[in-house]
Each structure stands twice: as structure tokens, then as C-alpha cells.
Amino acid sequence: MRVYAVIFMLAVVPAFVVGDTPANCTYEDVAGEWIFEVSGYGGDNKIDCTKPGPVTYKLHVQLLFPDVAVDVQYGTKGFWTLIYNQGFEVVLNNRKYFAFSEYTQQGSQVTMNCSQTLPGWSHNVIGSDWACYVGSKVGPSKVHTVRKERRPDFSQMMYRNDKKMVEKINRAQKSWNATIYPEHEMYTVEDMRRRAGAMNGLGSSRPAPAIVTNQAKRAASSLPPGFDWRNVNGGQNFVSPVRNQASCGSCYAFGSLAMLESRLRIATNNSIQLVFSTQDVVSCSEYSQGCEGGFPYLVAGKYAEDFGVVEESCYPYEGTDISCSKEKAGCRRYYATNYNYVGGFYGGCKEELMRAQLVKNGPLAVSFMVYDDFMAYSGGIYHHTGVKNENLKFNPFEITNHVVLVVGYGVEAGSGEKFWIVKNSWGADWGEEGYFRIRRGTDECAIESIAVEAFPIYP
Numbered sequence: 001m002r003v004y005a006v007i008f009m010l011a012v013v014p015a016f017v018v019g020d021t022p023a024n025c026t027y028e029d030v031a032g033e034w035i036f037e038v039s040g041y042g043g044d045n046k047i048d049c050t051k052p053g054p055v056t057y058k059l060h061v062q063l064l065f066p067d068v069a070v071d072v073q074y075g076t077k078g079f080w081t082l083i084y085n086q087g088f089e090v091v092l093n094n095r096k097y098f099a100f101s102e103y104t105q106q107g108s109q110v111t112m113n114c115s116q117t118l119p120g121w122s123h124n125v126i127g128s129d130w131a132c133y134v135g136s137k138v139g140p141s142k143v144h145t146v147r148k149e150r151r152p153d154f155s156q157m158m159y160r161n162d163k164k165m166v167e168k169i170n171r172a173q174k175s176w177n178a179t180i181y182p183e184h185e186m187y188t189v190e191d192m193r194r195r196a197g198a199m200n201g202l203g204s205s206r207p208a209p210a211i212v213t214n215q216a217k218r219a220a221s222s223l224p225p226g227f228d229w230r231n232v233n234g235g236q237n238f239v240s241p242v243r244n245q246a247s248c249g250s251c252y253a254f255g256s257l258a259m260l261e262s263r264l265r266i267a268t269n270n271s272i273q274l275v276f277s278t279q280d281v282v283s284c285s286e287y288s289q290g291c292e293g294g295f296p297y298l299v300a301g302k303y304a305e306d307f308g309v310v311e312e313s314c315y316p317y318e319g320t321d322i323s324c325s326k327e328k329a330g331c332r333r334y335y336a337t338n339y340n341y342v343g344g345f346y347g348g349c350k351e352e353l354m355r356a357q358l359v360k361n362g363p364l365a366v367s368f369m370v371y372d373d374f375m376a377y378s379g380g381i382y383h384h385t386g387v388k389n390e391n392l393k394f395n396p397f398e399i400t401n402h403v404v405l406v407v408g409y410g411v412e413a414g415s416g417e418k419f420w421i422v423k424n425s426w427g428a429d430w431g432e433e434g435y436f437r438i439r440r441g442t443d444e445c446a447i448e449s450i451a452v453e454a455f456p457i458y459p
């Protein structure tokens with residue numbers, strides 16, 4: 001994987017490679033004026049952008065609030081969005097541009113220059129003409145240097161359940177139940193971290209939230225009080241079976257492909273029921289970091305649009321960073337299009353909009369923060385309790401950013417508590433037959449901050 005190659009090249013201590021990319025660029029860092037130096041038009045999607053060639057064109061672009069990109073030379077307007085804190089995508093003059101933000105790592109020190117991108121990919125909207133580019137922001141640049149804490153490394157220690165944590169959670173509240181999952185003790189602390197998402201916490205880099213228009217409010221008010229894609233019109237199920245990601249940080253691939261699987265079932269009234277290969281994404285996508293994480297916008301969306309996905313039987317899941325297998329290229333590829341953040345851009349997500357898009361188009365891939373109490377969830381409507389697993393006190397379970405699939409919502413009879421119905425990828429024995437419910441309407445654990453949708457192309 002080329003993104004990996006970049007990380008390893010720069011990493012003096014390879015063991016330090018954690019999470020998604022270490023870039024942590026905010027909306028304020030990125031909005032403004034940029035020069036994109038484009039090289040090598042006329043390529044196809046096999047183009048290698050790790051070593052961009054001579055510059056053939058300079059695009060001067062202004063990124064304005066909230067999602068407007070302007071070609072400074074010609075005055076044409078397009079679109080842009082931040083992709084969490086990792087980079088940004090611009091769509092302008094019939095071309096798309098995506099790159100990760102620039103960073104370097106030296107030992108425990110990460111230096112990121114949010115005014116610069118790593119080499120990225122540009123192609124025309126139909127994907128027939130690819131080029132590479134590097135972006136630099138005009139004007140004074142802000143460089144963040146972050147020194148990662150050097151904690152003693154207990155990541156290879158076996159994970160240990162905490163009975164007391166479970167008892168405390170169950171005493172503290174009645175809305176959800178915790179239990180002991182003995183199988184969790186088969187994993188190391190590091191495995192559990194990857195299982196929970198691999199990526200660092202959510203929510204810090206959002207621009208000011210968008211205002212929910214009255215129109216969106218009206219659209220949401222006409223929706224049913226409850227909805228579940230597993231049970232539509234008295235029993236039709238449009239959701240593919242629950243899977244298990246094991247100890248690889250591939251939740252983003254499972255959440256993303258589960259959305260495409262389900263939306264394909266919806267589009268074809270269940271006459272096409274495919275399961276897509278998460279290993280293909282883990283091993284072959286340069287838009288994500290294999291078992292170390294990734295984002296649905298770049299997988300269900302960009303990877304599925306630019307490269308397509310294959311069926312599970314073509315490239316079965318192994319749950320490790322095995323290198324991309326070229327002979328798999330012979331398998332039929334399935335594509336998606338019109339990927340977007342609910343609300344239009346990162347920062348625009350709202351509960352009302354999520355419900356409207358869910359009912360209209362199908363399940364949504366969402367991210368949320370996993371704390372250690374969540375690992376013990378066995379049923380009910382989850383909210384974060386703050387109770388910690390004391391057996392991990394030498395290596396507190398870091399907040400991670402996990403990707404899952406929202407398939408429905410409802411209101412609990414009796415308590416009146418509102419919830420989302422969510423498909424996880426920890427096997428069918430976890431939670432409520434592989435699913436969980438979580439508080440709705442309060443952005444619990446940031447679950448209403450970054451919903452993504454994409455539309456599979458009918459094969």
C-alpha cells in the first residue's frame with residue numbers, strides 16, 4: 001500500500017505507527033486559498049502518485065465556508081469538504097481532488113503542516129483521466145508539532161475483563177445491560193484497541209455545525225416514529241448478515257460495505273444479495289490504512305467509485321494486512337456513486353437529516369467514540385457511563401473512533417427514550433444479536449456527527 005509506504009518511510013520508530021494518519025487538521029487550518037500543482041494528466045486509476053512528475057498545471061482555488069470551492073482564475077464554483085481531520089476533497093471544473101494532509105514522524109514527535117498536502121489524486125468526474133497533485137496553502141502557515149506521550153507499552157498484554165466494571169454499570173443505570181464476554185480475553189490490549197476502531201477520538205475538528213433548515217425539520221416530522229430496515233412492511237429484511245472483523249482495525253471497511261450491501265438489496269427489492277470483500281479494501285485501498293483504520297467517505301464512497309469493490313468469495317477475509325493480491329483483479333468489480341456526508345459536508349450532520357436519508361435511501365455508515373464500558377454492552381439503549389475497566393489501569397483504553405451501520409431508529413415504549421438501531425461488526429453473539437441501540441437526538445458519543453451515504457450502481 002502506497003500510503004503505508006509513506007508512513008514507514010517517514011517513521012523512525014515504526015512501532016509508533018498508530019491509528020489513521022496522524023494528521024489532525026481542523027476546518028480553520030484548511031479553509032482559505034490553495035495552489036494545487038497538478039502533474040501527469042491522462043493516466044488511469046493505476047497511476048502512482050507517490051512520486052508526482054513535473055507540474056503541468058497550477059489550479060488556484062479558494063475554499064470558503066461552508067463547502068464552496070472557487071477557481072480563482074475563472075470564477076467557477078464547486079464543492080469541498082474536510083474528511084474528518086485527515087485531508088480534504090475538492091470537486092471543481094468537472095474534476096475531483098483528494099489528498100491527505102501533510103505530516104512527518106520522527107520518533108515520538110509528529111509534525112503536521114496543515115497548509116500542505118501529501119501527494120494526492122485528481123481525476124475527472126467520470127474517472128477516465130487521472131493525474132497527481134500536491135496542494136499548498138497561500139499565506140502564513142501553521143505547523144503543529146505534537147509530542148506523543150511516552151507511556152510504558154502494555155499493548156501486547158492480554159486484555160482482561162473487569163467484573164466490577166460490569167456490576168457498576170448495571171447498578172448505575174437501567175437503560176442498558178453490561179456483561180462479561182470471555183472471548184475478549186483471547187485478545188491483546190492492542191487487538192481490542194483495533195477492534196474498537198484503531199483511530200483517535202472524534203469530534204474535535206468539526207466546523208461550526210450547520211443550521212437545520214425548517215424544510216429538513218418538516219421532512220423529519222413526517223417520518224414514522226420508528227423504522228428498521230431489517231423489518232420493513234411486515235417482515236422484509238434488507239440488511240446483510242452480521243460479520244466479525246476480529247482483531248484488525250477494519251471496522252470502516254465493514255461499516256462501509258454493509259451499507260452498499262444493504263442499499264443494493266433495497267434498490268433491487270432483495271433480488272441481488274451480495275456480500276462484499278472487506279479484505280480487498282484492507283489490502284488494496286490507498287485511501288485507507290489497512291488494519292489501522294480508515295473512513296467511510298473514502299471507502300464506501302471514493303474507493304467504491306474509483307476502483308469498485310469485489311465479492312467476499314473473490315477475496316475472503318483474513319483480518320490482517322496481507323499485501324494486495326493482483327490476481328484478484330480478475331474478479332468482477334461493483335461500483336458506487338454520489339457519496340456524501342449527510343448534511344452535505346463534514347460538519348453538516350444532524351439527527352433529523354440522518355433519519356430522513358435513512359428512510360429515503362437506506363442505512364448510513366456512522367462513526368462514534370468507543371469507551372471501555374461499550375465493550376461490555378449486552379442489550380438496551382447505550383449511553384456512556386464513564387465507568388472504567390480497572391484491569392487496564394496501566395494502559396487506559398484510549399477513546400477510539402469506531403465505524404458502524406445505522407439501520408433504523410425508534411422510541412422505547414415506557415421510558416420514551418429515543419434510540420438508533422446499529423449493526424456492529426463484532427459477530428452475532430455480541431450485544432443484541434450483533435446489533436446495539438444507542439441514545440438518539442443528543443449526539444451520544446458523537447454518533448450524529450459524521451454520517452456518510454453512497455449509492456451502489458445497479459449491476
Ligand SMILES: *[C@@H]1O[C@H](CO)[C@@H](O)[C@H](O)[C@H]1NC(C)=O
Pocket residue numbers: 113115116135136137141143
Ligand atoms: C508548510 O507548508 C507551507 C505551504 O506549502 C509552506 O509554505 C511552509 O514552509 C511549510 N512549513 C514547514 C515548516 O514545512
Ligand SMILES: *[C@@H]1O[C@H](CO)[C@@H](O)[C@H](O)[C@H]1NC(C)=O
Pocket residue numbers: 024026200201204
Ligand atoms: C486534534 O486537535 C484538537 C485541537 O485542535 C485536539 O482537541 C484533539 O485532541 C486533537 N486530536 C488528536 C487525535 O490528536
Ligand SMILES: *[C@@H]1O[C@H](CO)[C@@H](O)[C@H](O)[C@H]1NC(C)=O
Pocket residue numbers: 269
Ligand atoms: C418486493 O418483494 C416482495 C417480497 O418478495 C414482494 O411482495 C413485493 O411485491 C416486491 N415489490 C415490488 C415493488 O416488486
Ligand SMILES: *[C@@H]1O[C@H](CO)[C@@H](O)[C@H](O)[C@H]1NC(C)=O
Pocket residue numbers: 174175176177379380381
Ligand atoms: C437487563 O437484563 C435483565 C435480566 O436479564 C432484563 O430483565 C432487562 O430487561 C435487561 N434490560 C435491558 C435494558 O435490556
